[in-house]
């Protein structure tokens with residue numbers, strides 16, 4: 001199994017590849033104790049990371065939002081190169097970049113690489129059953145409360161993971177979060193996109209949700225292809241009424257929503273076009 005995983009850590013100004021089962025953080029790391037850090041998940045496709053640049057832009061934004069010591073893009077690129085070196089071109093991988101506040105002496109920066117999970121590949125192919133769950137916050141609260149870290153991809157994903165476990169417990173695969181008033185937000189690890197009235201829609205990032213790199217790529221390719229796009233506040237009712245709904249993320253791509261709160265839904269044959277647009281360079 002170890003040959004299918006890789007780890008690289010930043011030590012003394014250089015990226016160092018270490019055995020996957022070797023410890024790389026101390027027990028006093030703030031990322032471990034408090035989830036005080038940021039991360040990115042980057043697809044490794046054909047042994048390369050064609051979307052790394054988009055993820056580094058967001059990683060640097062998250063770094064600033066948490067006031068973490070900045071790590072330059074070149075250092076991240078060295079870490080990714082060290083982790084992906086020798087990775088087989090025919091195995092899709094997920095490369096996770098982590099930056100934590102560290103142990104008080106220095107921040108921790110590392111890159112992990114593992115194969116994309118079977119469940120992710122299945123959901124990309126067959127779609128996802130989704131339930132809508134409240135996030136409990138008013139839609140406008142995070143825009144005016146920077147300490148809530150809206151828009152940052154922090155390591156504090158325990159709530160996101162708990163929401164997915166809740167979905168599994170009620171027979172679904174994934175979640176769409178809503179605000180206290182019922183505004184659509186995002187999935188625990190994805191951006192919500194829906195097609196209606198001949199337009200692709202996604203909720204506004206100023207709700208404090210993460211700006212998705214995959215959604216941005218899809219919307220840009222769709223516009224070039226003559227498919228209009230819009231940033232639109234929405235509700236669960238809008239998803240029920242839509243022609244198609246997808247959960248978008250860099251690793252899973254566009255997973256079509258096959259049921260929402262137990263109600264089966266179609267994709268009007270649009271998923272192939274969305275996936276084709278995302279496959280464009």
Ligand code: PLP
Nearest residue numbers: 189190191210212213214249250
């Ligand atoms: N929203 C959240 C909360 C996420 O964790 C992710 C995935 O990392 C996304 C949206 C989608 O982002 P991306 O398309 O850049 O992978």
